[in-house]
Amino acid sequence: MNLTRARTGGRFEDSVVSIERVDLLGVQVTARALLNCAEHERRGVLGLGAVIGPALLDRLLGLPSGYPAP
Numbered sequence: 375m376n377l378t379r380a381r382t383g384g385r386f387e388d389s390v391v392s393i394e395r396v397d398l399l400g401v402q403v404t405a406r407a408l409l410n411c412a413e414h415e416r417r418g419v420l421g422l423g424a425v426i427g428p429a430l431l432d433r434l435l436g437l438p439s440g441y442p443a444p
């Protein structure tokens with residue numbers, strides 16, 4: 375996937391990413407997400423890839439918002 379980001383005032387703006395024809399529980403859908411460019415850059419610098427494991431994603435989504443996770 376190719377991501378295009380706009381630099382404004384010395385920082386990247388967040389971007390909406392659309393991916394067509396995603397299989398969600400057997401149904402073809404279009405997925406849309408807001409890409410946090412600062413987080414994307416941070417993870418890239420650290421050499422971290424995407425979090426794609428369904429069990430891990432489910433666990434992460436269950437964490438309280440606004441608190442750092444160890």
